[in-house]
Amino acid sequence: MKKITVPDIVKMKRIGTKIPVLTAYSHAISRILDSAGIPLLLVGDSVGMVEGGYSDTLKVTVDEIIYHTRSVVKGRRLALVVADMPFMSYHVSIEAARENAGRMVKEGGAEAVKLEGGVKMADTIRAIADIDIPVMGHIGLTPQSIHRMGGYRVQGRVDREVEGLVRDAKAVEEAGAFAVVIEGIPADVAGRITDDLSIPTIGIGAGPHCDGQVLVIHDMLGLSGDIKPSFVKQYIDLNGLISAAVKDYICDVGEGAFPGEEHVFK
Ligand code: KIV
Numbered sequence: 001m002k003k004i005t006v007p008d009i010v011k012m013k014r015i016g017t018k019i020p021v022l023t024a025y026s027h028a029i030s031r032i033l034d035s036a037g038i039p040l041l042l043v044g045d046s047v048g049m050v051e052g053g054y055s056d057t058l059k060v061t062v063d064e065i066i067y068h069t070r071s072v073v074k075g076r077r078l079a080l081v082v083a084d085m086p087f088m089s090y091h092v093s094i095e096a097a098r099e100n101a102g103r104m105v106k107e108g109g110a111e112a113v114k115l116e117g118g119v120k121m122a123d124t125i126r127a128i129a130d131i132d133i134p135v136m137g138h139i140g141l142t143p144q145s146i147h148r149m150g151g152y153r154v155q156g157r158v159d160r161e162v163e164g165l166v167r168d169a170k171a172v173e174e175a176g177a178f179a180v181v182i183e184g185i186p187a188d189v190a191g192r193i194t195d196d197l198s199i200p201t202i203g204i205g206a207g208p209h210c211d212g213q214v215l216v217i218h219d220m221l222g223l224s225g226d227i228k229p230s231f232v233k234q235y236i237d238l239n240g241l242i243s244a245a246v247k248d249y250i251c252d253v254g255e256g257a258f259p260g261e262e263h264v265f266k
Pocket residue numbers: 023042043044045046047084181183204214215216
């Protein structure tokens with residue numbers, strides 16, 4: 001098996017192969033997802049919510065993303081690793097954006113970075129892509145814009161917003177991004193954008209017409225507690241399985257059934 005590269009991901013759209021993407025934040029999960037055959041692992045700033053317990057992604061820092069990226073890179077063998085640029089790591093200046101993207105590659109080992117925004121971020125995407133750091137765009141429901149949007153709201157439900165999304169998608173492609181995440185928009189709008197672009201679209205809450213799909217790993221494994229967004233398919237109830245295992249352990253320790261003979265040094 002061959003290491004997955006940015007051109008491989010772009011080619012998947014050209015040859016009509018759907019692109020399954022998952023988030024990963026740790027060495028252990030990265031190893032499992034990679035050996036199961038996931039071609040692209042995203043070290044999302046969602047780590048702040050699902051691992052850090054924050055109510056949004058805004059507090060996540062560059063250092064935190066670098067730490068998690070390093071763990072994911074160590075755990076994978078073949079998958080492409082994309083690191084998410086946190087809020088305020090690419091907004092202040094083009095120079096700061098380049099420097100922070102560079103840190104994610106140099107210190108974290110990421111092979112590409114992702115940042116949120118369309119037309120407004122085109123110059124930033126171009127500046128990072130120009131120093132040969134591949135960039136993945138992210139448009140539609142952009143979680144770092146939670147305060148402007150007034151919550152996690154589906155975007156592109158009215159004509160004016162649809163035209164804005166189409167312009168954002170084109171701007172991201174023209175700026176040199178190799179792929180774009182489209183989040184929280186109606187399926188027909190996502191389909192139109194996917195047809196319009198030559199780079200792959202990776203959907204989350206954007207319906208079946210995208211070139212790929214991404215899910216937050218905690219959501220698909222059933223580790224997100226009571227939060228169950230309607231666009232998520234949960235493939236296993238790890239919450240229940242872990243809880244049952246831990247209850248067995250508590251019982252075993254209480255009854256002296258663990259450690260057994262086989263766990264004892266002689
Ligand atoms: O932070 C993240 O996990 C993301 C994906 C949901 C696209 O941006």
